Amino acid sequence: MDLTKTRRRGAELESALLDAAWAELEDVGYPAFGYDGVAARAGTSKPVLYRRWPAKVDLVLAALQHGGLFDKRALPDTGSLRGDILTALRDFNAARSGFMAVISVYLAGIHADTGLSPAELRDRLLAGSTNTGRKLLERAAGRGEIPARNWPSGIATLPSDLVRHDLVMTLKPLPDARILEIVDDIWLPLVRLRHP
Amino acid sequence: MDLTKTRRRGAELESALLDAAWAELEDVGYPAFGYDGVAARAGTSKPVLYRRWPAKVDLVLAALQHGGLFDKRALPDTGSLRGDILTALRDFNAARSGFMAVISVYLAGIHADTGLSPAELRDRLLAGSTNTGRKLLERAAGRGEIPARNWPSGIATLPSDLVRHDLVMTLKPLPDARILEIVDDIWLPLVRLRHP
């Protein structure tokens, strides 16, 4: 809190509120996420939050958006399929805490009426994987690196599926060796196959 | 409640308590799991539960065990690798609600002191996959179906990793077509590769 100013207003206030909401969501997950926690973290009072986001789900959605979860990621272009997919997976791995926040929101939807459309959240969870893998494959085929093929979606999404799986199962970032295994031992051999 | 008997005792009572606890855990997940809910579901009073399981985690663990989560599954033996893995994955898919209950317990461990050792729970989550895939592969190699090889663990666990991933991401059982894709388009081509 700036000593020359005691109260925040406008965009500065909202930014601070959403920073706090995002941090709280990442920190405690959806079930324990609440107005008291966010207010304390933001150094504000609850009416300030309720005025803008009258229901928990409003605040959660705003926090997710503020956290950049809905941002599109640039498609890596390293000149090789291996480089592209490694970059994409490492980026995702490094940004995992946002993913984990969304997972806690998403799984909470089993048991509670979050008001969030599961399809919307699912789209966000899978964003960058339904398209990224396929785009990288098509580009590589265009370069002649791999045979052109109409890829089953399960192959296009395989690397990110596995990263996602590990993030949930271990609650830790993947060791780089695991990323290399996914790429070098599993995905690349598969996409390099000649297919009838 | 049987009209000729009004109170349960002994093994009958415990079984009913754990049935209820398990059902509650599957229904509401770990964060919302509590003594009031279990007591209501079991048609009992809270002291009855507290007498046996003084802390929530005791009750959760007992419910998990009662739900058969810690049971060993028989290794399928259909005479072919494809048959074996399809059977294993379909069984797991059918039994998924137990898996989802464990996931909610496991993820809750991020944010709460469950008193459960993450390593223990992780072992249970991965049970049947660190070993099953490898055993099926070794058996198939022994039959001459596939080249013998020292399989990277990521390949041995690949089918169940993907099933697990989909269960979490979709909150639904996998369509059989997806299981067939995992087996026929991804795993079998990979394990049939000649490897230097």
Place this chain on the structure above:
DNA sequence: GTCCTTAGATACGGTGACGTTTCTTAATGC
């Protein structure tokens, strides 16, 4: 039948979070 254990019902006090109200006063625009 008696005696003992404890199941089941009920009540209780405490706690934490929610959602709202009240109040003071900082911040902004005129």
Place this chain on the structure above:
DNA sequence: GCATTAAGAAACGTCACCGTATCTAAGGAC
């Protein structure tokens, strides 16, 4: 300077759940 808005502090009532205490009486052993 004044008027308006709303930030921030604090308090409040409600509710759900926890964990415990009390009581009645069912169930089982003898």
